[in-house]
Amino acid sequence: MCGIVGYIGNQNVIGVILEGLKRLEYRGYDSSGISFYCENDKKIEVIKKSGKIKDLVNEIDKRKLCKSHIGIAHTRWATHGEPTDINAHPHTDCTGNIALVHNGIIENYRTLKSFLLDKGHRFKSETDTEVLVHLIEHFYKNDLLEAVKKSLKMVEGTYGILLLSSYEPDTIIAARKGSPLIIGKADGQMIAASDASAIVSLTNQILYMQDNDIARIKKESIEIYNIELEKTSDSDFEQIDLTISQIEKGGYSHFMEKEIFEQPEALTNTFIGRIDFENGTFRLNGIKEKFKDLLNADRIIITACGTSWHSALIGKYLIEKYTNIPVEVDYASEFRYKNPIITEKTVVILVSQSGETADTLAALRESKNKGATTIGICNVVGSTIARETDCGIYTHVGPEIGVASTKAFTAQVLVFFMLSVALGRKKYLTFEDGIKFIKEIQSVPEKIKRILGSQNVFKSLDSIVETNYIKNNFLYLGRGINFPVALEGALKLKEISYIHAEGYPAAEMKHGPIALIDENMPVLFISLKDSIYDKIINNIKEIKARKGYVITIASEDDTEISKIVDKVIYIPKIIEDLSPLLSVIPLQLLAYKTAVKKGLDVDMPRNLAKSVTVE
Numbered sequence: 001m002c003g004i005v006g007y008i009g010n011q012n013v014i015g016v017i018l019e020g021l022k023r024l025e026y027r028g029y030d031s032s033g034i035s036f037y038c039e040n041d042k043k044i045e046v047i048k049k050s051g052k053i054k055d056l057v058n059e060i061d062k063r064k065l066c067k068s069h070i071g072i073a074h075t076r077w078a079t080h081g082e083p084t085d086i087n088a089h090p091h092t093d094c095t096g097n098i099a100l101v102h103n104g105i106i107e108n109y110r111t112l113k114s115f116l117l118d119k120g121h122r123f124k125s126e127t128d129t130e131v132l133v134h135l136i137e138h139f140y141k142n143d144l145l146e147a148v149k150k151s152l153k154m155v156e157g158t159y160g161i162l163l164l165s166s167y168e169p170d171t172i173i174a175a176r177k178g179s180p181l182i183i184g185k186a187d188g189q190m191i192a193a194s195d196a197s198a199i200v201s202l203t204n205q206i207l208y209m210q211d212n213d214i215a216r217i218k219k220e221s222i223e224i225y226n227i228e229l230e231k232t233s234d235s236d237f238e239q240i241d242l243t244i245s246q247i248e249k250g251g252y253s254h255f256m257e258k259e260i261f262e263q264p265e266a267l268t269n270t271f272i273g274r275i276d277f278e279n280g281t282f283r284l285n286g287i288k289e290k291f292k293d294l295l296n297a298d299r300i301i302i303t304a305c306g307t308s309w310h311s312a313l314i315g316k317y318l319i320e321k322y323t324n325i326p327v328e329v330d331y332a333s334e335f336r337y338k339n340p341i342i343t344e345k346t347v348v349i350l351v352s353q354s355g356e357t358a359d360t361l362a363a364l365r366e367s368k369n370k371g372a373t374t375i376g377i378c379n380v381v382g383s384t385i386a387r388e389t390d391c392g393i394y395t396h397v398g399p400e401i402g403v404a405s406t407k408a409f410t411a412q413v414l415v416f417f418m419l420s421v422a423l424g425r426k427k428y429l430t431f432e433d434g435i436k437f438i439k440e441i442q443s444v445p446e447k448i449k450r451i452l453g454s455q456n457v458f459k460s461l462d463s464i465v466e467t468n469y470i471k472n473n474f475l476y477l478g479r480g481i482n483f484p485v486a487l488e489g490a491l492k493l494k495e496i497s498y499i500h501a502e503g504y505p506a507a508e509m510k511h512g513p514i515a516l517i518d519e520n521m522p523v524l525f526i527s528l529k530d531s532i533y534d535k536i537i538n539n540i541k542e543i544k545a546r547k548g549y550v551i552t553i554a555s556e557d558d559t560e561i562s563k564i565v566d567k568v569i570y571i572p573k574i575i576e577d578l579s580p581l582l583s584v585i586p587l588q589l590l591a592y593k594t595a596v597k598k599g600l601d602v603d604m605p606r607n608l609a610k611s612v613t614v615e
């Protein structure tokens, strides 16, 4: 949700911040802008443009640029005010001496704006952010840091900000509360950004800013203060493990495609170091200290948003099956607006690819307030949720850049499976059960490879896309552990191909949605040869009897199903509890291929952003 980047050092700033912006474009892409300090004219210059970053680059190319080694930049996902040139960041004060980029939301901006209008400030944009830069101007009395502190103390809401000023042209001021911000250090250069992808081409030395930190960043030094401007000792840089090749497309047309095809290798990384053959279980070192709390929990609550919420539903199914511990799944966005029943024996699991989702973070803080033990399942190492939970399990699938989540979902499901088995082994699963599960997990990458390498799968997908890409609606039906997969398939199609799609438990159709069925309604079933196969075949027949067009994901040894449906995609056999890892792959591909066929921007679907750091 908005990406920000700032640089100070020996290089020409424009190139560095534009490269950083391009890496952050997945976070928001409706407008963008840069601001830099012109050394000759001794003033701040701002260039901003609605549209994608390429539109900003075109605009920059038209200009004659001055020499500059310090600047800030922003790529926007609009919250307050439409994505116009004027509403794009950076925003400046009345004098043009201070420029600011912001990721987050200033909740009390109306009150602050009327206060500032009374003082004679003139506003140019409709954004919440602009109040902040005027507030800093209002408080500025020859000490920028002091003005930032006073302003931030008046702000309610969330922010990650970078500020540039001609008053102190060798300094960038950074501050964070609720929105991620990290700083990278290289020889004679500093770079600050919303996430590490904008930094790794320059350095792997990273410092994670904490909430309420304010940083004064110069070329060679950094000082970190708390909101009272007391220096904190916490300015340690650490080495991160991220390479440029991990954040590039590597020959694929889109990040989403790359991430779908990466899954065999990515999932191997999720489980490989965690297999414990000796004890027939999985070693989850990240949660070692809280493992007993989990085993003795009166209840587990799993909370998450979007795709991560779908994996949570599968987590509930697995944990309850292998441990008998009651599990509840909550939308993180709803969690703090009700009265979550939490005792000191409740464990709350927060699932988040990015580890920065605002609603999930708020649910985490609410859970901690109420005394729960908290466990994170995150992908981004060092992310806020990963750091603020008591402990956690990383999915370790590398950066996920495509806005539609793919490999993060399968990795989360895998983590839930390993967690359930590890807990179950302390309850009633036998050593033999554990070994069987380990072997099944080891077979997953090869089986996914078979789907991704199968000409038949791709032929079927192409013909399904050809017939259905013009459709306005789609239904995805599944039962048991594959019901959440139906939800996930529908979400993928909605978000990148803009086709309305609903996921539903197959047997619930009779209670209403079956009224939608006619020859124009494609219905996709996940109908594997599992414990409820016969039931789902009945559900398929109900649809066929009403002239529905039925596509099904079926087990490769199912020789009968092609006789009753219109299209079949076969996938390899696997135990039922791991089947979502295979059944979701054709659904990811179907959404991807439909979006490509429709000529849509797969990696940057309209109105979306990768990491939703606003409520």
Ligand code: F6R
Pocket: 305, 306, 307, 308, 309, 351, 352, 353, 354, 355, 356, 357, 360, 403, 404, 405, 406, 491, 492, 495, 610, 611, 612
């Ligand atoms: C869908 C998608 C979103 C995210 C959701 C939560 O493809 O990516 O629904 O799953 O915004 O994000 P994280 O997992 O980062 O908390």
